[in-house]
Amino acid sequence: MAGQSDPHLSLFSxxxxxxxAEDETVEIVPNMKMDAxxxxxxxxxxxxxxxxxxxxxxxxxxxxxxxKCTIRPPQWMSVEKLTQVLEAERDxxxxxxxxxxxxxxxxxxxxxxxxxxxxxxxxxxxxxDMYMVRSLIEDIRNVRFHKVETGLETISARTHAxxxxxxxxxxxxxxxxxxxxxxxxxxxxxxxxMIQHPDRMANRQPxxxxxxxxxxxxxx
Amino acid sequence: xxxxxxxxxxxxxxxxxxLIATTDVELLKRTWRNEKASPEIxxxxxxxxxxxxxxxxxxxxxMEEFAKNGTxxxxxxxxxxxxxxxxxxxxxxxxxxxxxxxxxxxxxxxxELWNRLSEQEQKFAKKCTDYMEKHLQxxxxxxLPYGYQSILRQSISSEEDDxxxxxxxxxxxxxxxxxxxxxxxxxxxGDEIVDLVADDxxxxxxxxxxxxxxxxxxxxx
Numbered sequence: 177m178a179g180q181s182d183p184h185l186s187l188f189s190x191x192x193x194x195x196x197a198e199d200e201t202v203e204i205v206p207n208m209k210m211d212a213x214x215x216x217x218x219x220x221x222x223x224x225x226x227x228x229x230x231x232x233x234x235x236x237x238x239x240x241x242x243x244k245c246t247i248r249p250p251q252w253m254s255v256e257k258l259t260q261v262l263e264a265e266r267d268x269x270x271x272x273x274x275x276x277x278x279x280x281x282x283x284x285x286x287x288x289x290x291x292x293x294x295x296x297x298x299x300x301x302x303x304x305d306m307y308m309v310r311s312l313i314e315d316i317r318n319v320r321f322h323k324v325e326t327g328l329e330t331i332s333a334r335t336h337a338x339x340x341x342x343x344x345x346x347x348x349x350x351x352x353x354x355x356x357x358x359x360x361x362x363x364x365x366x367x368x369x370m371i372q373h374p375d376r377m378a379n380r381q382p383x384x385x386x387x388x389x390x391x392x393x394x395x396x
Numbered sequence: 397x398x399x400x401x402x403x404x405x406x407x408x409x410x411x412x413x414x415l416i417a418t419t420d421v422e423l424l425k426r427t428w429r430n431e432k433a434s435p436e437i438x439x440x441x442x443x444x445x446x447x448x449x450x451x452x453x454x455x456x457x458x459m460e461e462f463a464k465n466g467t468x469x470x471x472x473x474x475x476x477x478x479x480x481x482x483x484x485x486x487x488x489x490x491x492x493x494x495x496x497x498x499x500x501x502x503x504x505x506x507x508e509l510w511n512r513l514s515e516q517e518q519k520f521a522k523k524c525t526d527y528m529e530k531h532l533q534x535x536x537x538x539x540l541p542y543g544y545q546s547i548l549r550q551s552i553s554s555e556e557d558d559x560x561x562x563x564x565x566x567x568x569x570x571x572x573x574x575x576x577x578x579x580x581x582x583x584x585x586g587d588e589i590v591d592l593v594a595d596d597x598x599x600x601x602x603x604x605x606x607x608x609x610x611x612x613x614x615x616x617x
Binding site for chain 1: 419432473477481566568569570598599
């Protein structure tokens with residue numbers, strides 16, 4: 177976001193957020209036989225042709241890339257469900273609809289796969305109506321982000337905590353620097369220690385033209 | 397990992413699930429996330445790091461076996477990916493801590509944060525302090541007039557060590573609580589009380605939730 181002068185405030189790079197998302201599970205349909213995999217992060221398989229099984233996203237993508245499986249799009253990634261979500265997002269200007277925490281990353285990773293294999297037509301079955309789903313998700317992202325921006329405008333000095341129900345990981349990461357700096361600035365300037373000896377200050381200030389709304393500098 | 401919804405086991409099903417289903421990699425992931433998002437250094441998870449190291453070592457030995465007995469390259473590359481992911485978490489965790497130590501070594505050496513470091517980290521911090529002190533003495537402080545030569549204070553007349561950079565505990569962090577946390581006081585004046593609902597995302601002042609993070613009721617995001 178604009179005005180982000182301190183890169184350290186974003187804490188997690190997008191790649192790291194994607195890394196976290198890659199552990200979400202997804203269903204695949206293998207086209208080969210393979211023994212069980214006993215990973216550090218868990219046990220998966222064994223894999224039989226045409227038998228659906230659940231694996232982490234990173235594993236699914238790896239197998240897909242090597243042509244060893246097809247990925248079944250998660251339930252929430254259908255044209256119907258997403259259209260519902262989009263309408264609900266548009267209808268409720270202050271609430272966010274429940275979506276998987278990593279919906280942005282998951283959909284991105286799956287689309288990358290399908291596009292890559294689109295050339296040989298075998299992947300077209302993976303996500304039916306791929307383009308429709310893709311554009312729906314983009315619209316949802318836009319509507320949600322617009323909501324976030326509007327919501328940010330309502331942060332005022334009295335804000336000690338913000339509740340962001342149903343916000344997703346990528347959205348959190350994008351607004352993090354701005355929200356943190358804003359809340360910190362408000363907290364600092366609102367701290368009672370900043371307001372000392374209001375009478376002395378009032379007497380010392382010569383009358384100047386009104387520089388706009390001044391909050392709480394002169395306590396009565 | 398999966399969250400069961402069965403009742404009647406005497407203790408919460410989520411505890412049970414997390415007892416049996418949480419791998420060390422999952423724990424490491426959570427620890428890594430908290431450490432990255434927190435402004436100050438957290439308690440070193442010695443046993444978790446030790447176990448992860450052992451498991452990674454075992455896996456590396458297994459990979460050597462694979463190379464020897466000619467397992468198919470697909471399986472090998474998949475195991476390698478899993479290993480790389482775990483290694484990344486461990487390394488990034490240790491690196492993040494080292495970065496914090498480098499930034500705040502004086503503050504850490506002089507406060508109870510010292511106990512949060514592992515033995516090796518303490519050695520590292522000590523070395524940092526020694527080198528930094530020597531370097532600053534030699535290049536700058538010895539050339540300053542008497543009364544201004546301290547590494548800790550601006551001048552002898554300072555009442556406290558005001559030259560020591562401290563982590564910003566007032567910063568705001570994004571967090572999610574694992575279970576509901578009832579009426580919870582946000583700041584010292586007792587003005588703001590907040591109810592935290594499970595799984596909802598909040599942005600709160602780090603200082604207010606420090607204790608909850610230590611008792612593992614809240615996770616940073």
